[in-house]
Each structure stands twice: as structure tokens, then as C-alpha cells.
Amino acid sequence: MKIFSFSFSFTRILAGWLALGSLTLAESKAFDLKTATVKSINEAFDAGTLTSEKLVSLYLERIERYDRQGPKLEALISVNPQALAVARALDLERKTKGPRSPLHGIPVILKDNFNTRDLPTSGASIALKDLRPAHEAFVVKRLREAGAIVLAKSTLTELVRASLTPSIGGMAKNPYDLTRNPGQSSAGTGAALAANYAPLGTGTDNGQSVRSPASANSLFGLKPTIGLVSNAGVLPSSMSHNACGPITRSVADLAYLLNVMAGFDPDDCTTRLAIGQVEKNYERHLDPDGLKGARIGLVYELLGNGPEHQEVNRVVEAAAKRMTELGATVFPVVVPRMEEFQRSSTDLYEAYDLLNQWFADLGPDAPYRSIEDFLERATYDKQIVPRILEQKKFAGAEYRDEYERKLLEMAQFRKIVVGTMDRFGLDALAYPMQKRLVSKHGEPNAERNGFLASNGMLPALDIPIGYSTPSEDAPKGVPIGLDLLGRPYDEGRLIRLASGWEAKGWKRIEAPFAP
Numbered sequence: 001m002k003i004f005s006f007s008f009s010f011t012r013i014l015a016g017w018l019a020l021g022s023l024t025l026a027e028s029k030a031f032d033l034k035t036a037t038v039k040s041i042n043e044a045f046d047a048g049t050l051t052s053e054k055l056v057s058l059y060l061e062r063i064e065r066y067d068r069q070g071p072k073l074e075a076l077i078s079v080n081p082q083a084l085a086v087a088r089a090l091d092l093e094r095k096t097k098g099p100r101s102p103l104h105g106i107p108v109i110l111k112d113n114f115n116t117r118d119l120p121t122s123g124a125s126i127a128l129k130d131l132r133p134a135h136e137a138f139v140v141k142r143l144r145e146a147g148a149i150v151l152a153k154s155t156l157t158e159l160v161r162a163s164l165t166p167s168i169g170g171m172a173k174n175p176y177d178l179t180r181n182p183g184q185s186s187a188g189t190g191a192a193l194a195a196n197y198a199p200l201g202t203g204t205d206n207g208q209s210v211r212s213p214a215s216a217n218s219l220f221g222l223k224p225t226i227g228l229v230s231n232a233g234v235l236p237s238s239m240s241h242n243a244c245g246p247i248t249r250s251v252a253d254l255a256y257l258l259n260v261m262a263g264f265d266p267d268d269c270t271t272r273l274a275i276g277q278v279e280k281n282y283e284r285h286l287d288p289d290g291l292k293g294a295r296i297g298l299v300y301e302l303l304g305n306g307p308e309h310q311e312v313n314r315v316v317e318a319a320a321k322r323m324t325e326l327g328a329t330v331f332p333v334v335v336p337r338m339e340e341f342q343r344s345s346t347d348l349y350e351a352y353d354l355l356n357q358w359f360a361d362l363g364p365d366a367p368y369r370s371i372e373d374f375l376e377r378a379t380y381d382k383q384i385v386p387r388i389l390e391q392k393k394f395a396g397a398e399y400r401d402e403y404e405r406k407l408l409e410m411a412q413f414r415k416i417v418v419g420t421m422d423r424f425g426l427d428a429l430a431y432p433m434q435k436r437l438v439s440k441h442g443e444p445n446a447e448r449n450g451f452l453a454s455n456g457m458l459p460a461l462d463i464p465i466g467y468s469t470p471s472e473d474a475p476k477g478v479p480i481g482l483d484l485l486g487r488p489y490d491e492g493r494l495i496r497l498a499s500g501w502e503a504k505g506w507k508r509i510e511a512p513f514a515p
Contacts, residue, residue: 033058034510036199037249038102038256045094045105052087052094052105052149059107059151059198060084066195066514071178073514074170075191077112078119079152086149093147102256104147108200109192111185112153112169113160113235114140114244119150123235124158124166127367127378134363137233138265139202139244146260151198154188159355160204160237161384171441174216175511176467177474180438183213184445189247190217195514200257201247206237206347208433208450210245211462215433215481218464218508220254220498221247223450225489226457227273229258230265236354238347239270240410241454249508251499254461255282258491277489285492290500291326294427296484297333297420302431302449309447312432315466315480320430322505333429335420335452337413342451344409349402352388352395414456418487427493428484433462437478453485460485461494463501467509476509 031044044050060083067073080086090105099105115121115133122128140150155169165171172191174182182191186203190213193201203210205223214221222245229244236242246257262278265271298320303313320330352371359370368374371388394403421429435447453460460483467477486494 034196038106038199038253041106041199042099042102051091053084053091055105056083056087056107056149056151062195062514063152063197066175067197071173071175071513073173073175073191073195075154075172075182075188075195075197076109076152077122077124077155077169077188080119080150082118083107083149083151090147090149100145100147101260103143103200103260105149106200107149107151107198108143108202108257109151109189109198110140110153110201111156111189111203113156113204114153114202115233116140116150116153119153121153121235122168123160124156124169125378125380126167127374127380129168131362131366133233133361133366135233135361138230138267139261140233142260142263148200148260152192154186154192154201156188157185158381158384160185160206160235161387165381165383167379167381174438175514176217176476177478178513179440179473180478181216181441181445183209183216183438185209186213186247189213190219193217193219193247193249194511196249199249199253202261203245203247204234204237204242205245205450205454206242207454208448210243210247211433211450211460211481211483212438212445212448214247214462214464216438216479218467218479218511219247219249220251220461220463220502221245222254222258222461222491222494223453223459224258224262224491225274225277225459227270228278228459228489228491229261230263230268230271232265232267236351236358238350239354240350240407240457241345241347251495251502252283252286255286255495258282274489279492282492282495285496286499287496288500288503289327290496290498290503291323291328291505292500294328294497294500295425296323296328296330296497297424297426297429298330299335299429299431299452300332301334301338302435302452304435304447308436311468312434312436312480315468316432316482319465319482319505323501326500326504330430333420333424333426335429336416338452341409341413341416341455344406344413344455345451346403346406346410348391348394349399349406352391355391410455410457414458414488417452417456417458417485421487428486428497430485431483433481433483437468437480449483453483458485458488459491459494461491461498463498464508465506476512
């Protein structure tokens, strides 16, 4: 069931937009929403040809056109009824005090598992459609302090568990191929950015749920090193795997967003691991020649060899060739014992207690205070029950030793992966995010390769590298992404490589169902 958390009629937003008027001819020459980036938006702000209020209005118009009408992408669960008012206040602040940061007055879309005060945090569950947690997520606080506008919250799998058909928000469609899904748990953010509802978005990546939507929607998505970005105030699935990450339409925008998201948070113990590792200006790594002299190991074992893999393989091989032309050295690399460590994950042991704690922290006005309370009294998609019960089982004391062994295996796997990179002098490992194209609706997302970064607790930046052969369902082709995996806290190097690719190796094709 689709429920928009509007405290007003959407027609009132459109009426406000029409009252503002569309951009004049002179303004439209100075600013193009289709190619908008943080830099171009700020240039238009500085030139006086654009205001945050006008920008928000333009994005709201696209949301109305493509999410609620037309193809009905169903990427969003809620839209902020105060977005225009916040934009007006930030416009005034810009005039009187100057901008807080490059994100001042720029909209961002949050996955609806980030706690927010002005919009419900539903986790795509109808039982939580009116939930206002007592405290906002650390990342959300940082974004607001930087002057970003929370424009909307996007759909996801219910409670970031196993269900692909959540009880609220509907099943998001891929604007490149409406018969396919737009990735996994952070699918709504991926579809929303591909449809250009905003330049910036957030997701959470436990296995590949930032990188999968990036791959499926021709976007850039980063799973940071564990501890670089706080998970506090985010509906959880793991402590040792899960990472909040940026999803954007450009590498520079990803760097700007990471500047704000990364940092120490006393309420998240994992961020202590990153003390002294967080950079203040990730955009300093942007380099149009970022691939020149780079050494990249292509993990051929993570490509398939069946007919269903050929579209992905063709695009990956073409990308490797183009990277070589741009000055990189790309060659095959084998990661020892990779298949063995593919099963060395710990999220199953951590998830239940973390979710219980999230419910307990919601505050005295929350409708449910524990998982058991939720399962007993709430309405939800029954598909989540087997997964939650499995997580409850593995949270038991009898599995503690097994959990600790898995943690040690993950540390060993990280050592093997980093050792492989050191042995060959690599800047990054590369492999397709998915061995085959993102799945059709109703089918599982098969043969994904997110485990390498997830089980190694390592950073990986998924970059768009091309499209499948056009078809009737996908007139411009289905997007295909490539993970670039780095050493711990080496996000800057990954940004440099990705920016070199973006500048000279690849060109975005806009989504045909949200032009």
C-alpha cells in the first residue's frame, strides 16, 4: 500500500511552485536541472539566477510527475511538507550570513531508516507510518547543520529485513526498465536519484545495499570503511557490516556529501576506530586524470561464465580497456580463499539485539518498545517474520563462540584482501557489483558480489560503467556498475579513481522513463 506522509495536498506544493514561476530563459541558460551538481547549483546561487526555494520547487515538480503520476516509480514514502519553508529560511540566511557549507540549501533524499524529527521513520512498515523517534540520526543532524534540506524519504525493504514487498511504500520501479527492480534495500534512493528528484541521497549497506542501487541506476554509491560514518539513529541490521553511505549522480557530489556524513560520534562505538582517519575535504582527491598511473586488479573470479552473464562481462571488459587507455594498468588478480570467506559474515548474530535496542531508544511516545511487542501487536508484511526469528535464534548465548569465530574470520579476510593489494601494488580491486543484470520484479537479486567489501569491512565505491544492449523494456539499456574496493579508510583514493573515470571514461544516459 502506498502512503505519502503529507500533511497537505500535493496540489498546494504545485500551486506554490506555479506562483514562483518556472525559470526564465536567462536563468535556464545558467542552470540546467538535468545536469545539476552541488557545484553548478552553488554557481547559480552565487549568480543570483537560482534560489533554494526555486530549486526545491523544481524537484517537487519532478516528484509529482514521475513518482505519483506517469510511470509511478514509487521511490518515495514521504515528502517533507516543510521543504519550501526551510528553503526560504535558508535563502534568507544565505543573504544575511552566507552559506554554511557547499550543501547549504540543497535537497537530499534519505532512506526511510534514518531517524528524522520532521518526517516519520517508517522502515517501510505500515505499523510505523506515524513514528517520530525521540532523537534524529547523527548523519541527519550533520546534514541539517550543513544546511542541507531533507526533501523526502525513500522506500526500502521492510525493516531492512528480507521482504521485497513492504507493507508501506510499494515496490520501487527502475526508471531505466520498469520491469526491473532498482537494487535491494536502498532501492528507493537509487530510483529517486536516477529520476533526478534530488542530487544527493543516502543509503545503508549491510551486504551491498548502497552499491546495488548505484549499479542498477547508473549512479555512484560508496560503502565506507566501518567506523567512518556513524550508524547511530539508523534502523540497524548489523554493527560489523552495516555502513551508512552516500549515493549521488556525480563523484564530486559524493565527496561533498561524505565530508558532512563522516566523523566521530560518541553514540556509535565503531567511529572510535576512525579517529584520525577522517578527512575534512574529500573533494581534494577529485582529479580528471585520476586513472593515470593507477594499478587496478580485476577479480575475474567474480565474473560469471554463462550466457546470462555475457552482457555484464562485455561492459566490464570494455571498461577495463578504456581504463587502460586512460593510463591505468588493469590486470587479473586472484584473492586467495575468497570463496571460503564468502560465508564469514556476522550480521545474523548481531541484528536481533540491535533492532531491539533501536525500538527501546525510540522514546516514550513510540508505539512499540521491543521486537516482541512489534510482532505481537503490529501489522506488517509476514515475510519479515522468518528472518527476524532466525536472527533471534542466532542472538542466543549458545552461538556466542561461533559469532566470535566469525569476527576473527572477517579480520583474517581483511588481512588477506589488503595483503593481495599490497603484494601487487594495487590502488584498488575491481569487480562487477552483479554478475548478471539487476533482476526483474518478483525474482531474487542473484549473484551479487558485495561480500568482498562487507565481510572485509572495507570501503568500496560502485561506479557506473555502461549499459546492456537496448531492448523493448529497456530502450536505453540496463545500467551496469563496477565496484572499486580499497584499503581501510582509503576513500580518497577511490574518489580519485572514480573521478578520473567519470571525467573521461563514461557518459550518463538519462533514465528514459524519467527524462
